[in-house]
Amino acid sequence: MYSIKTALLALITILSLSGEAIMASDYKQNPFTLTYNGAITENIKGQINIHPLTYKLGDIEIAANVYTPANYDPSKKYPAVVVAHPNGGVKEQVAGLYAQRLAEKGYITIAADAAYQGASGGMPRNVDKPANRIEDIHGMADFITHYAGVDTNRLGLLGICGGGGYALKAAQTDKRFHSVATLSMFNSGLVRRNGFMDSQIATIQERLQQASDARAQEVTGGKILYVADTIPTDEQIAKLPYDLYREGFEYYFKTHAHPNSTFKYTMSSLLDLMSFDAATNMELINQPLLMIAGDKADSLYMTLEAFEKAHNVKNKELFLIKGATHIQTYWKPEYVNQAITKLTEFYAKSL
Incomplete structure (x- = not known):
């Protein structure tokens, strides 16, 4: 009986600690909005x-x-x-x-x-x-x-x-x-230019054109365009x-x-990222x-x-x-x- 009771108490403790850990990783539960356990x-x-x-x-x-x-x-x-x-x-x-x-x-x-x-x-x-x-x-x-x-x-x-x-x-x-x-x-620059594991090399010039067009739009007061929005x-x-x-x-x-x-980040940032x-x-x-x-x-x-x-x-x-x-x-x-x-x-x- 004693061993069962001890085991139950241990389980309750573990569950309690797990709950605290989950709360600690929730920015809403932390006064400094920290998200980590x-x-x-x-x-x-x-x-x-x-x-x-x-x-x-x-x-x-x-x-x-x-x-x-x-x-x-x-x-x-x-x-x-x-x-x-x-x-x-x-x-x-x-x-x-x-x-x-x-x-x-x-x-x-x-x-x-x-x-x-x-x-x-x-x-x-x-x-x-x-x-x-x-x-x-x-x-x-x-x-x-x-x-x-x-x-x-x-x-x-x-x-x-x-x-x-x-x-x-x-x-x-x-x-x-x-x-x-x-x-x-x-x-960052390598990946923005070539894609992750060189998966986007074929589209480098196309994406540079998009970034150039986005900057042209920005400087005329147009809408700011974003990547990964x-x-x-x-x-x-x-x-x-x-x-x-x-x-x-x-x-x-x-x-x-x-x-x-x-x-997300501004598409025009690629003008700098892709040469970095x-x-x-x-x-x-x-x-x-x-x-x-x-x-x-x-x-x-x-x-x-x-x-x-x-x-x-x-x-x-x-x-x-x-x-x-x-x-x-x-x-x-x-x-x-x-x-x-x-x-x-x-x-x-x-x-």
Whole structure:
């Protein structure tokens, strides 16, 4: 009887914890609208805290979350990490998860919405130009290096998915970053130009013409045209040929949805995106480099190409998470834990 009662109590506990986890991943249930499991729900003295704030990047107001470690003392010095979010993502999703988990390890971290996206300013909405995203990363460095307690000689960079590609470009020239890491790096320009896994090479010129026409329409005051402006049905998602897109729609629009997150971007952005390549000039990176990806990720080829080209890096490491797909590195606990362990080891040695 005792063993049955114990088992029932354990089951109730598990169900209760599962319910809490589900609630924590619902932005409506979190006072900071964070979407990930285990997210901070309140600031408690002596524990990890989150600090929503805004700052100016040029004329644009940027919305950011700064995470401070337990027992944070602004008179002391801490290493810091800038976290760049994926394409279509916002600071409350995977970027926030990794920022919080790194804060648990003693780092001051910042995750900010890209200009023209999320809760940040900028018009028209959802412009997605590489130069802007790279400047966002420089801007996060500008802000966090003046934050109380940050040791500017121990500043690291983490870019996730599309933010990973832009992190590589930012680190090529911005030597304030003493080390750089990527998670499931996505080369936005390569994919916008050639299609995922080179599936749209035949339509490059056609799409460039559409982007050119869209810009011509914009400058005359016409309607702003968008790419990926509709959400496919469940049936359409199931038929998509790539795990990245199938699981991506599930993550961004179901399990970890946030109202500020969207896949759409202005069609005119393609004029800049299609001539961009995150894997060019990799020889400019001389900081320690860690690139993490799932070994089952269909996007892995992008990480491998960039890693191979980083031939001036003396301390570089490729870490593959066994069994993980691209999107699973965003949320699946066993994969996130492996990535955080590796990142913590990397930053401890390189910062």
